[in-house]
Structure formats: C-alpha cells, structure tokens
Amino acid sequence: MRDMKIPDVRTTPDARTFLALFIPVIAILSALILSITIIVNDDEDTTASERGQIVFNATLPLFGTWVGTVLAYYFAKDNFEAASQSVRKSAELAQLTSQVSQGELQSTLVTVAMTAKSKMFFKYSTDTIALDEIVRQLERRGLRRLPILEDATAQTTRQTTSPDSSEEILAFPKGIIYIEDILKYLYFRSPKASESPTLQNFLQEVSKERPFALVGEEATLSTAKEAIDKIPDCNDAFVTKTGRQDSEVVGFLTNTDIGNYTKV
Numbered sequence: 001m002r003d004m005k006i007p008d009v010r011t012t013p014d015a016r017t018f019l020a021l022f023i024p025v026i027a028i029l030s031a032l033i034l035s036i037t038i039i040v041n042d043d044e045d046t047t048a049s050e051r052g053q054i055v056f057n058a059t060l061p062l063f064g065t066w067v068g069t070v071l072a073y074y075f076a077k078d079n080f081e082a083a084s085q086s087v088r089k090s091a092e093l094a095q096l097t098s099q100v101s102q103g104e105l106q107s108t109l110v111t112v113a114m115t116a117k118s119k120m121f122f123k124y125s126t127d128t129i130a131l132d133e134i135v136r137q138l139e140r141r142g143l144r145r146l147p148i149l150e151d152a153t154a155q156t157t158r159q160t161t162s163p164d165s166s167e168e169i170l171a172f173p174k175g176i177i178y179i180e181d182i183l184k185y186l187y188f189r190s191p192k193a194s195e196s197p198t199l200q201n202f203l204q205e206v207s208k209e210r211p212f213a214l215v216g217e218e219a220t221l222s223t224a225k226e227a228i229d230k231i232p233d234c235n236d237a238f239v240t241k242t243g244r245q246d247s248e249v250v251g252f253l254t255n256t257d258i259g260n261y262t263k264v
Contacts, residue, residue, distance in 0.1 A: 027067055104261050105222040110215055113261060114239050114251035117171075122147040122252075123199055125174045130196045131182050138179050145236060147252050148203075150174040171249050173238035176210040177202070212236045216243030217250050225258050 121141055123129065125148050138146060149171035185202055211234040213227035219239075228234050235255045240247035 105225060105258070106220055108221045108261055109217075110219050110221060110224050110237075110239050110253055111217055111251065113221055113257045114253040115257075116251045117249055120147060120252050122149050124149055124151050124171070125203060126151060126200075128198045128200055130198055131186060131202060132196070134199065135179060135182055135186075144179050145252075145254065146177040146179070147236075147238070147249075148174040148177060149249055152248075172247070173212065173214065173240065173245055173249050175203075176212050176236050178210060181206070181210070210236070212238055214238055214240060214243055214245055215253070216247075217241060219243065221258050221261055224253055225255075228255060228258075 121137070121143060123134070123146060134146065138144070150173070152170045152172050182202065185206060186197065189197060211231045213224070213231055213234055213236070215224045215227055215237050217239055219227075224237050224239075228237055237253045238245075238249055239251040239253055240249055
C-alpha cells in the first residue's frame with residue numbers, strides 16, 4: 001500500500017483530449033488510404049485524375065465535418081468557462097463599484113459637492129435683464145442651468161444679479177431655467193411682441209416650470225440623490241438652511257455634481 005502510486009490527474013488525458021487527437025488522425029489516415037486505393041485502381045472508364053477528383057469531393061467534406069465537430073466540442077467548454085469567468089468578474093466589479101459609490105454618497109455632505117451661493121450664477125425673480133443677455137452670460141460660463149431665487153429682503157426691482165457682489169441677500173429658491181428653455185421661448189415668440197424679451201416676460205408667459213428638489217445643508221449626497229429621483233424629470237436640488245422652500249438658499253446641486261462622486 002505504501003508503494004502504490006496515485007496517478008497525477010493533471011497529466012492524465014481525459015476523453016476529450018483523446019478524441020481531439022484520435023479522430024482527426026483517423027480521419028486524415030482514412031482519407032489518405034481511400035484516396036490511394038481508388039486512385040491506383042485500374043479502371044478503363046475513368047482516368048486517375050478523375051478518380052482522385054471523385055474521392056476528394058466525396059470524402060473531404062465528411063472528414064472535415066468530423067474534425068470540425070470534434071475540435072468545436074473540445075474547445076467549447078474552455079471557451080464557455082472563460083466567458084463565464086469574464087462575466088462573473090465584471091459582475092463582481094460592478095457590485096464593488098456600486099458599493100463604493102453608495103458608501104461615498106452616504107459619507108459626503110451636500111455642502112462638499114454643491115455650488116455655494118456665493119459662487120452661483122443666478123438671477124432674482126424680479127430681475128428685468130434681457131433674455132439674450134442671459135443666454136450670452138450662460139454660454140460664456142459654460143452653463144446650462146440658471147437658478148432663480150426670490151429676494152426675501154426687498155421688493156425693489158433689480159437690474160443686475162449679485163453673484164459677483166459681496167452683498168449677502170436673504171433669498172429663497174424660486175425655480176430653475178435651462179438655456180434650451182430660453183432658446184425655445186425666443187424661437188417661438190411672436191414677431192409682434194417686444195424685440196427684447198426679458199426674464200420677467202419669460203416667467204410670466206411660460207407656465208411649465210422645471211422641477212427641483214430641496215435638501216438641508218446637513219444632508220448627504222445619498223439623501224439628495226433620493227430626493228431628486230423621487231421627482232419625475234428632476235435633475236437639480238436647492239440646498240437651504242433647513243431643507244424647506246421658505247428657508248435661505250446656501251447652494252445649488254445638480255445630478256452631474258452627484259455623479260462625480262459615483263465614479264471610482
């Protein structure tokens with residue numbers, strides 16, 4: 001019992017290996033033997049060249065099919081295992097990425113990813129600036145979204161916005177305008193209307209408003225994402241002191257800002 005040798009299964013050929021080696025060799029030898037037998041056969045009705053052509057036309061497709069079938073069977077399992085392993089690794093990587101991204105969102109406050117009010121480009125709902133000037137300003141800054149704020153400290157009409165000013169004004173969230181909304185409004189505006197429509201004209205004449213979410217400044221990005229996802233066609237959120245619309249705006253957050261924290 002002590003001297004008994006256990007065969008190494010890693011070097012012992014299995015049935016697939018035997019078939020892959022045996023059948024192609026048999027097919028080639030069979031074709032060779034049949035071809036030689038028929039070609040050398042003395043037949044006055046046909047020449048050797050014609051008999052050879054008949055042999056090859058009859059046997060080569062048959063043996064070729066055999067060889068192709070065996071090789072396909074031999075490599076099919078390995079190819080399937082390789083593909084399954086690749087899919088499994090991709091699924092594991094996607095799951096890991098999702099877990100890392102979710103953890104990043106849950107541990108990051110909105111104040112880290114948002115654009116603070118002091119750096120926001122926005123307009124007040126009482127501004128009378130021309131729409132074409134707003135478009136130029138958005139394009140110059142490479143922006144698509146224009147947050148609209150409501151001045152809670154004054155009822156006077158403003159001609160300009162204050163993001164470039166050091167003056168701090170208590171403001172509540174009012175709405176969001178996309179640059180494509182303005183361009184569409186200008187395109188379909190009646191030629192008889194004012195030549196230079198203003199922000200006031202747009203707010204008064206356009207009834208459909210872009211939806212937005214509200215979150216408090218202590219909220220995480222995960223909370224902000226959930227708030228945005230709950231509202232159909234919503235891509236943005238105002239960050240206020242308490243998370244209410246009647247609370248002071250402290251920043252603006254977009255789905256793009258959140259998306260930057262889901263990339264690993």
